[in-house]
Amino acid sequence: GAVVSQHPSWVICKSGTSVKIECRSLDFQATTMFWYRQFPKQSLMLMATSNEGSKATYEQGVEKDKFLINHASLTLSTLTVTSAHPEDSSFYICSARDEDREGTGELFFGEGSRLTVL
Amino acid sequence: GQNIDQPTEMTATEGAIVQINCTYQTSGFNGLFWYQQHAGEAPTFLSYNVLDGLEEKGRFSSFLSRSKGYSYLLLKELQMKDSASYLCAVMDSNYQLIWGAGTKLIIKP
Numbered sequence: 001g002a003v004v005s006q007h008p009s010w011v012i013c014k015s016g017t018s019v020k021i022e023c024r025s026l027d028f029q030a031t032t033m034f035w036y037r038q039f040p041k042q043s044l045m046l047m048a049t050s051n052e053g054s055k056a057t058y059e060q061g062v063e064k065d066k067f068l069i070n071h072a073s074l075t076l077s078t079l080t081v082t083s084a085h086p087e088d089s090s091f092y093i094c095s096a097r098d099e100d101r102e103g104t105g106e107l108f109f110g111e112g113s114r115l116t117v118l
Numbered sequence: 119g120q121n122i123d124q125p126t127e128m129t130a131t132e133g134a135i136v137q138i139n140c141t142y143q144t145s146g147f148n149g150l151f152w153y154q155q156h157a158g159e160a161p162t163f164l165s166y167n168v169l170d171g172l173e174e175k176g177r178f179s180s181f182l183s184r185s186k187g188y189s190y191l192l193l194k195e196l197q198m199k200d201s202a203s204y205l206c207a208v209m210d211s212n213y214q215l216i217w218g219a220g221t222k223l224i225i226k227p
Contacts, residue, residue, distance in 0.1 A: 006160075043219040044205070045217075046214075093160050106166060108163070109160040109162070110160060111160050112158075114158070
């Protein structure tokens with residue numbers, strides 16, 4: 001199946017710093033990638049839809065100036081958490097759909113990035 | 119509004135069978151997905167149903183009834199490694215995935 005790689009897996013940072021998380025589709029092209037946040041014992045919450053070559057679409061309640069998304073190529077999307085605070089500590093997951101297999105609708109997920117803000 | 123309902127937690131015995139139900143109300147329907155998620159890991163794909171009926175894949179089967187807005191995931195011959203959360207998600211008319219809160223499945227020896 002298609003592979004999505006996410007980096008870093010774990011990151012600990014001080015309050016006020018910025019953290020960048022990368023999401024790569026390794027063996028397929030993805031014009032659209034999705035960024036989720038998951039708090040402990042809760043389901044995935046879609047934060048934004050990342051569109052290659054254009055601005056991301058953010059879900060209601062998600063601050064676009066705080067969570068910067070860049071999708072500069074067909075295989076890479078980045079999420080930057082700016083001026084991180086302890087309440088931003090969470091599990092961040094990206095996913096992508098294989099455009100060539102779009103009929104299945106299957107989403108492929110990255111490994112996730114656990115962010116801890118001290 | 120759009121809504122996905124599934125039980126919060128279920129417990130089953132190793133070797134047994136368990137059925138996890140999911141009911142949904144969404145604006146349009148373009149398929150229903152089941153994902154497995156172990157604690158601290160990303161979800162992995164289990165099944166996709168877009169037509170009514172049962173899809174079998176090894177020990178796991180998924181059933182869909184579009185008229186009832188209902189699906190279930192059936193797990194047979196349960197193993198300890200099946201302890202995980204099982205997420206039901208529906209793709210709506212805009213091809214957006216609507217996620218359920220997940221069902222935590224606890225397997226006991």
